Amino acid sequence: MAESVPVVYLLHGEDDFAVAKFVKELQGRLGDPSKAEMNTTRLDGGSFDLEELRAAAGTMPFLARRRLVILEDPGRKINNQSMREKFLGVLQGLPETTALILYEKKSLDKTHWLLKWAAQAGGRAYIRSFAVPRGPKMAEWIRSYAGERGGEITRQAAALLAETVGDDPRMTALEIDKLLAYVNFTCPVDVDDVETVAAYAGGRGDFFALIDAIARRDGSKAMGMLHILLDEQPPLILFFSLVGHFRLLLQTREVYEGGGQDAAVAKALGIHPYRAKKLTAQAKTLSMQTLENIYQRLHDYDLEIKTGQLDTELALETMIAALTG
Incomplete structure (x- = not known):
């Protein structure tokens, strides 16, 4: 028996940069970029309705194994018990040819109704928290991201950049790219490089x-x-x-x-x-x-x-x- 894949991806937290990266990776599994875009639907949590969601999620993928539906901040509109029950009814009926991403742009408490539903949904739901890295965690994130980009940054330089830029992964990533280009990927970024090049940090x-x-x-x-x-x-x-x-x-x-x-x-x-x-x-x-x-x-x-x-x-x-x- 084939292992089931998640139908609902419940993502929550303030690190929208990491969420965007996760969504891009998931979208990449749909095939080449043109097919992936054809099989992707984005809905706004403040204006969607359940029939629109049901129609988007129920549409068969085109020349791909699955289609992707992205709904940001569903809690903005699903704000009473009756609507929650109808919404969960839609989630229960989703076909395996659909991957529905629910992204709440804040960290959810473990008692949140969406987390409780996802926890009991078994393999049909995937839950992941995306908290913004802070302090020492941001410094480690910087070193990890530099490695992913094919470069390296010393621990001291990462700590300085973390303090300089603050808790903003998106802007930090831009600064890392700039620093790696500055050293031409030929040596680790050091403190002197950060002092010379990193210009951001809220001015x-x-x-x-x-x-x-x-x-x-x-x-x-x-x-x-x-x-x-x-x-x-x-x-x-x-x-x-x-x-x-x-x-x-x-x-x-x-x-x-x-x-x-x-x-x-x-x-x-x-x-x-x-x-x-x-x-x-x-x-x-x-x-x-x-x-x-x-x-x-x-x-x-x-x-x-x-x-x-x-x-x-x-x-x-x-x-x-x-x-x-």
Whole structure:
């Protein structure tokens, strides 16, 4: 007796990059790209109806063994018990010539109705969680992805890139491809390569330049850099990034005044040595009193923003003008 293949693939989690890769691999099993696309139907969870799903899933594949139906965020519309029962009825009746991918763009709790159904469906259902890799797991993911692409990255460089880019696998993959091209796949990517080439990270490269300009009281440079950063991310996110950065600078300055250098800062703050080096260099240019004054000003702005007394972008511009004037 032939082993049954899954009819329903229940994927859930925030790592849409890994999900897209999984779906592409599954689609590749349908044959050449033109046939695969002909046998693929995509439905939106916010607008599909059950008859549309039933018709798509019940259509016989064309010159292929199976057809693929992809439904994202079905929970957006299947939001009451009656609809759930009808939806599960459709899943129960799916032919083996169809592979239905259900992708929920958030991690599901083990008590979620879809997970409970899939768990008791036996071999007809495949369940996989796609959590975004974070911290050390992201660094390992980076090394693994580099290997898949035919290159190599050192552990130290992977850790630095993970801290630089953050928890964004899609953007990280682009940075890895860029780094591998930079070394021409002839040697492992090292820390120097990451420092030279990796430009993303929510604009962090420019972020350090912004702080440097503030320390030099270069108002024109600081304001220009601020607006570049504002083009990359919402003002509120940038504001809180600034608060977090000056908190780190305060802690760095405290370690520095206690006789510590880069290594001591990295250990005390639990950050990568490269970032510790950058923070230490900046903290040396700003006195403890100056940093405390800036941090207090940010605290005051925070209160005014939260109470609606001050626009976030205006607060950032006002602060830059005050610190560099």
